[in-house]
Amino acid sequence: MSHQPKSRVLDKGLWGMSAPMLVDQAVTFTIPLTDMFFLSRISDSAAAAVGAVSPLVFAGNTLLMVTAFAGSSIASQRIGANKYDTANATIMAYVFLIMGLAVLTALAINTGGAYVAGWMPLSETVETHAVTYLGIIGWMVAIWGLRASYQTILNVYGEPKWNTISNFVFFGANILGNSIVVFGLFGVPKMGVDGVAMASVAAIFCSFVFTFSIVHFKLGLRLPLRQGVREFRSLIKPVLRIAAPASLEPVSFNMYMIVLNWIVAGVGDLALKVKVYAFNTFLFCLMISVALGMATEVIIAQRVGRNEFAEADRQMRHSVKVAIWGTGLLALLWVALNQQMLGIYTDDPAILAFGFWVFVLAFVAEPARTVNIVMGSALRSTGDAAFISYSTIAVIWLFSVPLAYVLTITLGWGIYGVMSAALADESVRAAIKWWRWRKEHWKEYGVAAREAREAKRRNLMNQ
Structure with missing residues (x-):
């Protein structure tokens, strides 16, 4: 298999991997801000509607992304052990899995979204916008999942820079599409929330085509289709061991966000609008912790594959420290500019009046949220996902x-x-993750360690 590319993850290290991922995530987390801007051009009610139900969309995205990252963690451990053939077969297997999950997720959001919106105590106008949006946006989630599977391939092989360009494609296409449908450019009739949703679907499709092309034509990776089908069950088993419990945590968290929006909506439309604008603004702070978490996940998975546990522990601690400083400084800037940030979306004085203290509370929560993201990624990459999720x-x-x-x-x-x-x-969740890492159970959950125990058990049975 000499013609196949080799992974460059450990050669690049944290900064080499995370620098392009940081730009990648900066673009990714700018997208909710720009979407919120275009929605607010329609009305504050349109922005509130999409913000209220967006955790459902995030839950779908997260399910597919966690599955992709679980697969890439196993593939990375295989590469760390220099088993490239098995690693590529694993990639093929989890791509198949995500394709099936993507279709099911899209159908669930498109058809079930109206029930979720109807369950929430939204005003009639806000509910109408929410139902319209959810009836379309499921297909964006499906394509997002397919793109995520190909982005993890680039991460595993130490080529995250292409994911950055892919997100720029998405960002540019999204801006252009939203401008056309919201402002009626090029003679296209102005549209509402439905137009914003369709623009998102078109933009993510353009980005997926780009990523697919890079993996197969630029990187030249040849995935073993027949082996992926023939050995699917055995290849996907260690992936599901991580993905099944790991997906429960972020999906549960997004359902929790839906419940919080339900509680806020019960207070009134004003509180919901403030919460949506503040939450989407602070989403941008996640770019640092998510980028460092993704880079750390790949590096630690390969270290565990090599049984280099001390190096994995040092990497995790260093990543957490850097992430806390980075997100903290960015969140502090957001607090200082709270009126200007809210002013991008609205000139309603009632909304602006809430700005400072809502932003302060979001800032205080940022360090703990950073620990949850980075340490959660590290624990999942080792296979120690079940305890944290439950x-x-x-x-x-x-x-x-x-x-x-x-x-x-x-x-x-x-x-x-x-x-x-x-x-x-x-x-509370950050404290639990930190305690779990220090217990060092994660050393026992790597795929190599599991296979060694299973082989030993089989030998004992055969004696």
């Missing part, structure tokens, strides 16, 4: 949701109650 679900539904309801509704804190509950939620 503990996260328990914290969210037994502690965070009841706390949010009590603070927001029972005590009447309104939007500040939701933000305070979110701070408590992030802090």
Whole structure:
């Protein structure tokens, strides 16, 4: 297989891998801001509607992305052990899996979205916008998942720069599409929320075509189609061992965000608009922790594949430290510019009046959220996903949701109650992840360690 490319992940290290990923994520997290801008040109109600149901879209995206990253973690461990043939067969298997999940996810969002919007206490205008958006945007989620699977291939082979360009393609196409449908450029009739959704679908398709072309034509990677089909069951088993529990945590978190939006909507449209604008603004801060988390995930997976556990531990601690400083400084800038940031979307004085303290509470939660993202990525990359996922679900539904309801509704804190509950939620989950890493159970969950134990067990049975 000498004609196949070789991974350059460990040669590049954290900065070599994360620098292009940082630009990549900067573009990615600019997209919700630009979408919110175009939606606010339609109306504050349109922006609030999409913001209220966007966690459902994020849940679909997350399910597909976590599956892709679980597959890439196993492939990275195989590459760390210099087993490229098995690594490429693993890639082929998880691409197949994501294709099936993508179609199911799209259908679930497009058809089931109206029930979610109807369940929330939205005003009639806001609900109408939400139902229209969800009826289309599922296909964007499906294509996003397919693109994510190909982006992980580029990460595994140490070529994340192409993902950055892919996101620029998405960003440019999205801006152009939204401008056409919202402002009626080139003689196209002006459209509303439906036009914004269709622009997103078209933009992600352009980005996927670009990424697909780079993997197969520029990188020259040949995936073993027949082996992927023939050995699908055995190849996908270690992927599902990570993906199944790992997907529960982010999907549960996005369902938690839906519940928070439900609680805020019960306070009133004003509180919902403030929460949506503030949340989407602070999403941009995630670019640093997500980029470092992705780079750390690939590096640690290859270190674990080589049984270099001390190096993996040092890498994780260094990544967390850098991520906290980076996100903290960016979040502090957002607090200082809270009026200007909200002013991009609206000139409603009632919304602007909430800005400062909502932004302060979001800033205080940022370090804990950063720990959750980076350490969650590190633990998943080693295969230690189940405990974290189950503990996260328990914290969210037994502690965070009841706390949010009590603070927001029972005590009447309104939007500040939701933000305070979110701070408590992030802090508790971050503490659990840090404790779990220090227990070092993750050393026992790598695919090589599991296979060695299984081989030993078989030998004992055969004796």
